[in-house]
Amino acid sequence: MEKIFMEECKNTNCSKCEHFAAYYTKEVDRYVLSKFGWCYKKHEHIFKNNVCTNFTKRAVNNDKLNTEQCLDKILDELTEIRNILVAEK
Numbered sequence: 001m002e003k004i005f006m007e008e009c010k011n012t013n014c015s016k017c018e019h020f021a022a023y024y025t026k027e028v029d030r031y032v033l034s035k036f037g038w039c040y041k042k043h044e045h046i047f048k049n050n051v052c053t054n055f056t057k058r059a060v061n062n063d064k065l066n067t068e069q070c071l072d073k074i075l076d077e078l079t080e081i082r083n084i085l086v087a088e089k
Contacts, residue, residue, distance in 0.1 A: 014039065015048035018056040022048060
């Protein structure tokens with residue numbers, strides 16, 4: 001059970017979340033990614049390896065992922081409509 005949870009956490013850390021913006025530090029010749037960032041959902045500074053319930057997979061220029069997220073939202077809305085119609089009967 002704990003192993004399964006650890007695998008889920010590995011894939012859902014904040015650095016891979018849509019609501020996370022990483023901080024960079026400026027060096028002489030480049031910018032370096034820091035271990036901290038800003039969470040737009042929690043409105044606070046967090047470590048990039050944190051795990052939370054607000055995780056949303058980041059949509060990079062990937063039509064398949066964008067389509068999946070869009071279809072998930074539509075499915076949620078249709079489920080709510082179905083529940084309302086069933087409750088009215």
